[in-house]
Amino acid sequence: MKAAINYFKILGAGLLMLVLPVSCDTDEFLENANKANLTDKTQWESETNADVFLNDVYSELPNKLNQTETLDYFSDDYNISHYYTASNWRQGVTQIPSSSTDNPWGGTQGPTYGYTWQNFFVKIRKCNTFIQKLTENKANFSEAYFNKRIDEAKFLRAFFYSEFFVQVGGLPVITVPLDRNTMSPEELLQPRKTFQETFDFIVNELDQVVKGEHLAVKYNLSDKDAGRATLGAALAVKGWIELFGASPLFNTATPYLPDAGKFVHFGNVDASRWAKAAATNKQFIDKYGNGQRYNLFGDLKNIFRASNEYNPEVIWDRQVVANVGGMGSSYEQRGGPTYVLGEYRSWGNYNPTQELVDEFAMANGKVITDPTSGYNPQKPYANREKRFYDAIVHDGAIYKQDWMPRADTIYTRIDATYPNPDRTNQIDLVGKTDVGDSGYYQKKRLNPDAAPGADASGQNYIFFRYAEILLNFAEAQNEASGPDASVYDAINKLRARSELPALAAGLSKDAMRAAIARERRVELCFEDKRFLDNKRLATAATVMNKPRHNMVIRNSVPANNSGVWVYTIEEEKKYKVKFEPKQYMSPIPQNVLDQNPGIKQNPGY
Structure with a gap:
């Protein structure tokens, strides 16, 4: 379905259906059937025309690989440059914006990642309009088509709610298109619902989709509907939101700041929330997993590769099409080694912190703090676990992607003998260049087949994969029942x-909790999970309130490098870090509060 989803754009007042280009000829780029003249009547006369509208709803899934800031920028897994919105957030600067904004350049609104108050409700309105119009014109569609497409739209609506809910908490729950011509002010100005009410809406909608069984469990790459909602996606999102809600920040009677409206917490502690999250994720494993339709993919290093799309591990993704403006991915242009084979290739972002690097175990499975692990601080990259080499580019690493004509060796060490260090990957501790500032670069998720460039990559963005189901289940089950055999x-x-x-x-339960947290951080690193984990587990106030660390490598005889290379872990010093409790949730724009008295601000703002 890559052509169907990603080639939909609203052009003026109409819709054009676009298909994959086979040449540079404009006539061949556009489909012969022009949908721009669809009216409200003809839009719903056939399944083909109705699909044009629904595919536009799918296009509302944010292309997160083209976002300037990822959620990992707001976590302790990355060091970042000083000019991003995330750098203000890391210094405790988060303020109420005057209006909806997703400005990544020095903004103060906090993380958005494809969602603002304004565009969120555009997404919801499109879902509601499709559901309403398809229902009004039900006689024009087969029963199978109607049931399937209604559940797709309900899933998309619940998914959009889930994505914004984890950023702001309780939301107005709107299930019909608002119409100022026919509705009263009371009907239009929907109040903000509590955390519990919003949570229940999302979970119940997804539960209905799963129980309806009108969707496929999973699609494969060759299926024409690949990219559409599935039962697997619905159950995965449900299990994630239940885990999110069961976590300490929300599953409490004492919120992080006073919250009289209960917009950012349940208002009570309920241990059964962990059990429900465990049961949902176990349902996925038993019903769809364990090699039935979903399973772990054997080659983790290549799980994101375009040729491996819809492999057994992929549950829900956003499709991306290479080399088409706005529809491809520029992810590789923003990060990875800055210089490759002597050429400037990326902005040098995605710089893993020493804290993350230290979480990767040794090849023998022992953590590096175990005195029997064999870890050597002066040979820190020897004999590490396989995921380390798949995810991290370290000093002295052999770097070879398939688009490269030959391999390169990446050095992040400080070499005082080099005549032009600013044009190498030598660590930039003060952030004056695009070179990384942690001593590391990211390798995981970078497209091995496409050289960095604007819209050059066609790798899909994976929202959920089966590994996360296993991790979600293990965490929830350990909290609910302790480390039983199913957790192991x-x-x-x-x-x-x-x-x-x-x-x-x-x-013990505590030891298993720590083991699960380490596995989760390593397995899901650079997949936009760490920020939300720090949030829901209420650990951001600890980990984001202390400096991260870099690996700085200097020669003991810097004049000619005749000495030994000394590995030293040093604090990041670009700015003073700070985390305020209010930053657990993002602020609501001021114009929203001014326009609707039923919307109340989040605690601390």
Whole structure:
């Protein structure tokens, strides 16, 4: 469905259906059937025409690979440059914006990642309009088509709600198109719902989709509907939102700041929330997983590769089409090694912190703080686990992507003998160039087939994959019942894929919690999960309130490098970090509060 979803644009008042170009000829780029003249009547006369509208709803899924800031910029997994909105956020600067904005350049509104108050409700209105119009014109459609497309739209609406809910908390729950010509002010100015009410709406909508069984469980790459909503996607999102809600920041009677309206917490502690999250994720494993329709993909390093789209691990993704303006991905242009084979290739973002690097185990499965692990601080990259080499570019790493004519060796060490250090990958501790400032670059998720460039990559953005289901289940089950055999089984499957031994038997609940957290951070690094984990687990106030660290490598005889290379872990010093409790949730724009008295601001703003 890549052509169907990603080639929809609203052009003026109409819609044009676009298909993959086979040449540079404009006539061949556009489909012969012009949909620009669809009226409200003809739009709903046939399944083909109705699909034009729904495919436009799919196009509302943010192309997150083209966002200037990822959610990881707001976490302790990255060091970032000083000019981003995330750098203000990391210094405790988050303020109420005057209106909806997703400005990534020095803004103060906090993370958005494809969602603002304004564009969120555009997405919801499109979903509601489709559901309403399809229902009004039900006689024009087959029963199978109607049931399937209604559930797709309900899933998309619930998914959009879930994505914005985790950023702001309770939201107005709107299920019909608002019409100022026929509705009263009371009907138009919908009040903000509580955290509980919004949570229940999302979970119940997804539950209805799963129980309806009108959608496919999963699509494969060759399926024409690949990219559309599935039962697997609905159950995965439900399990994630239940885990999110069960977590300490929200599953509490004492919120992080006073919250009289209960917009950012449930208002009570309920241990059964963990059990429900565990049950939903276990339902996925038993009904769809374990090699039935979903399973771990054998080659983790290449799981994101375009040729491996819709492999058994992929549950829900956003399709991306290379080399088409606004529809491709520029992800590789923004990060990875700045200089490759002597040429400037990227902005040098995606700089992993030492804190993240230290979470990767040794090849023997032991953490580096274990005195029996074999870790050597002066040879820190020797004998690490497989995921480390797949994810991290370190000093002295051999770097070879398939688009490169030959391999390169990436050096981040400070070489005082080099005549022009600003044109190398030497660590930039003060942030004056595009070169990375942590001593590391990211490798995971970079497209090995496409050289960095604007819209050059066609790798899809994966929202959820099966590994996360296993991690979600293990965490929730451990909290609900302790480290039973099912928890070990879920985590050990991930470790086995990475050629690590099984976890030691007899772990306490606390020890298992720590083991799961480490596995989660390593397995899902650079997939926009860490920020939300720091939020829901209420750990951001700790980890974001202290400096991150870099790996700085200097020669003991810098004049001619005749000495030894010394590895030193040093604090990041570009700015003073700070995290305010209010930053757990983002502020609501001032113009929203001014226009609707039923919308109340989040705590602390």
